[in-house]
Amino acid sequence: MSHSPQGSSPQITDDEERRRRLTWTLTLTGSVFVAELVGAAVTGSLALLVDAGHMLTDLSVLTASLVTAILVRRKPNSMRTWGWARLEVITAAGGALALLFVGLYALVEAGLRLFGGADDGIRDVGLLLFFGILGLCANVGSMLILSSRRSDNMNMRAAFLEVINDALGSVAVVVSAVVMMTTGWVGFDAVAGGVIALMMIPRAFLLLRNAMRVLLEETPDGLDLTAVREHMERVPHVVAVHDLHASTVSTGMPVLMAHVEVDDGLTMEQASGILEQLQECLRRHFPVSVSHTTFQLEPVGYRSRHPERVHS
Known part of the structure; x- marks a missing residue:
């Protein structure tokens, strides 16, 4: 930005x-x-x-x-x-x-x-x-x-x-x-x-x-990752969210990253729209606790086809 x-x-x-x-x-x-x-x-x-x-x-x-x-x-x-x-x-x-x-x-x-x-x-x-x-x-x-x-x-x-x-x-x-x-x-x-x-x-x-x-990269104060996951999974075409992590680099620099499983067969335009909706969702519901986000979009079944690439 x-x-x-x-x-x-x-x-x-x-x-x-x-x-x-x-x-x-x-x-x-x-x-x-x-x-x-x-x-x-x-x-x-x-x-x-x-x-x-x-x-x-x-x-x-x-x-x-x-x-x-x-x-x-x-x-x-x-x-x-x-x-x-x-x-x-x-x-x-x-x-x-x-x-x-x-x-x-x-x-x-x-x-x-x-x-x-x-x-x-x-x-x-x-x-x-x-x-x-x-x-x-x-x-x-x-x-x-x-x-x-x-x-x-x-x-x-x-x-x-x-x-x-x-x-x-x-x-x-x-x-x-x-x-x-x-x-x-x-x-x-x-x-x-x-x-x-x-x-x-x-x-x-x-x-x-x-x-x-x-x-130790603990979750920032006041941020409920369960609530974050629930909000993200309500975005259209999002099937599940896993490997969800949140931490703080320094004062005023909270970061959040996640793997987002989405419907198979989406176009690049639809994928781009999902990313925008995810970021808008977090900005609206968690404005203080989340300022920098990184999302990896994955089609349904990606984890089972590539287990070596998935973190616990």
Whole structure:
């Protein structure tokens, strides 16, 4: 299907806007990561160290997201027929795994500090509060930068989720500093570190699950293949539908393919009409879940005459 120049311009503008926002967020996050790393070394805070580790994860995800946003604009070729579209899913999966690792490490370290006597104490609570507020301000700024584009694709959604997690982590650091300043209990820093980790892990699992669903080519959410088959088999001259598959290449790219058994002896004009009716049927009843279709028309009895060509 050809696209007019007028139709392609907004897409180019959206891609450029996403890259700009990712670049701004990456710069802001990188600056605060360095500051928090220094702050963790100076104050001895586990909460701040975990938050800095989380920001390091953010840096890797944001960097990969930016690279992905650049690569996905490259046109498909004979080697990569879908271009680099699938890269956004791989990026999201990698970021989720890194986030999960950081969260589990933080839980272990928090347990050691609370119950294993590994807590050396906080050296400067006031400085800890300063770095917590600095990180929170940076995260709020990053959220504002990414918020309007967070629903564009899985890549942008992963970046936005990372920033939200960081913001919650910074809130925990601030609360930890305030509690220690008012109560004098330095063990609360380890509690805050564990809380940050507990906020990381469920979101990491969610992001990893969504990415794996795409990589495993599961049926897109909300698409009932039984209903799809029933609608297709109502098209005139369609006898049966088999080898029906649906999956997602990347965000906004659901695909569907099927072998369609039709009446024997049809002309090319009639076959062309069946293809048009099948596509119109899916566009009308499943407009969101199906955007790219591939149909193979087969005359009645084709499977029994050519069993070696038929997939289960």
